[in-house]
Amino acid sequence: MSSLPSFGDFVGNSAAVIQLRRAVANGRLPHSILLSGPAGAGKYTLTLMVTMALLCERQTREPHPGGDLGSFCGECRSCTRIAESLNLPALVEAAVAAREELRDTDKKDTRVLIQTHPDVLILPPDPPQLLVKLGQVRTLIHTIYSLPNEGKRRV
Ligand SMILES: [Zn+2]
Structure with a gap:
């Protein structure tokens, strides 16, 4: 089985990625978010990654200067089912x-x-x-x- 992508695999838009992950870690993610950008920018992949971070059964966090970042294990039942939508x-x-x-x-x-x-x-x-x-x-x-x-x- 191929391993699931992680936030570390996500290329580009690092400021937006960090902002979203920090909001997940702090429980301050807005109720709706509009991601816009050209086709192939990774909007859908990033959305699924943030979704995994929100619903991961292990609720992992990554220390980062300025505050922890939300993350996901990529192995639990929640992560693997969400990843089926990739x-x-x-x-x-x-x-x-x-x-x-x-x-x-x-x-x-x-x-x-x-x-x-x-x-x-x-x-x-x-x-x-x-x-x-x-x-x-x-x-x-x-x-x-x-x-x-x-x-x-x-x-
Ligand atoms: Zn998980």
């Missing part, structure tokens, strides 16, 4: 293929949602238009109002 294109492809198997009436109302951890919901742009659809947002809103299944929070 290959998003493959998961979206599988979800779209499963939707294609449905009857036409169900197909229309079935939105692509990725969930490899019970407290982590990913809304990828829904093919073929690659838009976030109303049905996805409705699911997100519905999910947000229930307590986490396992961890302390939902992401």
